[in-house]
Amino acid sequence: MDLLLRLLDFVTSDMDLFLTLLGFRISFYGAIIANGFVMAMIARPFFRMGMSLFLALLRLVGVYTIVQERQAIVYVLFGNVIGVFSEPGLHFLWQKLGFRALFVHWLGKRYEVDLRLDQQYLRSQPVNSEEGAPMGVGLWYEMYISDPVAYIFRNTDPRGSLAANVGNSTVRCLSNLPLGSMMVNRHKMSRTVRQEVSEKSREWGYKLGSCYIRKVHFRDQNMIRQIQNKVVNRLREVTSAILQEGANQVSVITNTAEKEAAIDFGKASAIRPNIVGQMLGSISKDPDVCGALFEILEINRTVSNKIPLHILPRGIQLAMPQPLEYSMTDTDPDTVAAVLQNVKNRMGRGN
Numbered sequence: 001m002d003l004l005l006r007l008l009d010f011v012t013s014d015m016d017l018f019l020t021l022l023g024f025r026i027s028f029y030g031a032i033i034a035n036g037f038v039m040a041m042i043a044r045p046f047f048r049m050g051m052s053l054f055l056a057l058l059r060l061v062g063v064y065t066i067v068q069e070r071q072a073i074v075y076v077l078f079g080n081v082i083g084v085f086s087e088p089g090l091h092f093l094w095q096k097l098g099f100r101a102l103f104v105h106w107l108g109k110r111y112e113v114d115l116r117l118d119q120q121y122l123r124s125q126p127v128n129s130e131e132g133a134p135m136g137v138g139l140w141y142e143m144y145i146s147d148p149v150a151y152i153f154r155n156t157d158p159r160g161s162l163a164a165n166v167g168n169s170t171v172r173c174l175s176n177l178p179l180g181s182m183m184v185n186r187h188k189m190s191r192t193v194r195q196e197v198s199e200k201s202r203e204w205g206y207k208l209g210s211c212y213i214r215k216v217h218f219r220d221q222n223m224i225r226q227i228q229n230k231v232v233n234r235l236r237e238v239t240s241a242i243l244q245e246g247a248n249q250v251s252v253i254t255n256t257a258e259k260e261a262a263i264d265f266g267k268a269s270a271i272r273p274n275i276v277g278q279m280l281g282s283i284s285k286d287p288d289v290c291g292a293l294f295e296i297l298e299i300n301r302t303v304s305n306k307i308p309l310h311i312l313p314r315g316i317q318l319a320m321p322q323p324l325e326y327s328m329t330d331t332d333p334d335t336v337a338a339v340l341q342n343v344k345n346r347m348g349r350g351n
Contacts, residue, residue, distance in 0.1 A: 060105055064092050070116045072148040077108035081149055086115070113148040117209065120163060124219065125170045129179040136219040139170055139193065142209030143201065151205030158204040162197075169196040186213045
């Protein structure tokens with residue numbers, strides 16, 4: 001038992017020693033790693049600066065160059081073009097220029113040319129129509145550099161020369177055109193101007209893209225006001241003519257309708273007595289129907305004319321005028337009936 005306890009004490013003391021040595025080593029290597037990290041953080045800006053200086057020195061001695069997208073680099077040495085780089089990417093000058101790459105940055109020139117698509121708009125180019133009207137043409141066109149060497153050495157101001165060439169071609173090609181064609185056929189005029197300018201623009205290193213005439217307008221304000229007055233007067237004349245034509249057609253239609261209606265009314269007036277006579281003749285064949293008809297007509301006429309109706313009690317004598325040839329002194333019922341029948345007959349003949 002004592003031996004076992006001694007063995008455990010020995011193992012425990014060795015374990016403490018082992019852990020102490022392990023902790024010392026870990027702290028030692030950790031300190032080394034931490035110091036290395038700190039040194040790396042401190043040396044990082046200096047490393048970047050050193051790499052930048054090294055790459056700049058390599059570029060200065062003509063080892064390499066970098067070409068961006070839509071860019072061209074032209075190298076000139078002693079007045080001669082020794083290299084043109086238009087492909088984007090990394091280019092080693094010693095491989096393409098040879099020993100001249102060492103001197104091109106010291107004794108030569110380096111031109112950077114932008115090959116991106118560019119646009120320009122020319123406002124109110126003066127053009128006269130066939131009728132002599134002063135017109136203005138607005139032209140929009142696209143261009144980009146197709147030959148960097150010609151762009152640099154053929155013309156000192158290629159952009160201004162191209163704009164002047166486009167303006168002169170517009171005036172030369174579109175002058176003396178009919179006014180109606182100038183206001184309508186813009187696509188045809190645009191193609192004409194583009195064909196005229198393209199050949200000359202290639203000599204200056206430019207390539208003309210789309211060319212489009214966006215606006216055709218009058219330049220003289222007095223002429224614009226005169227044209228507006230003419231248009232307004234013409235619209236008034238057309239409106240008056242349309243109104244007059246409509247009134248004439250309405251009059252013709254109305255007169256024709258009145259004429260036909262008068263003819264039909266005349267025919268009806270001529271036919272009416274015959275029709276009425278035939279109907280009355282057929283009605284008079286039946287005394288009961290004839291009496292009822294005239295009684296209805298009498299009542300209708302009395303009601304429509306609003307004739308006052310006086311109801312007299314029995315036994316009142318009526319004084320009738322002489323043309324009736326009857327005396328009302330006699331109150332015999334047969335005599336009164338005869339008088340009323342005579343009155344009905346007269347009223348019937350009056351109708």
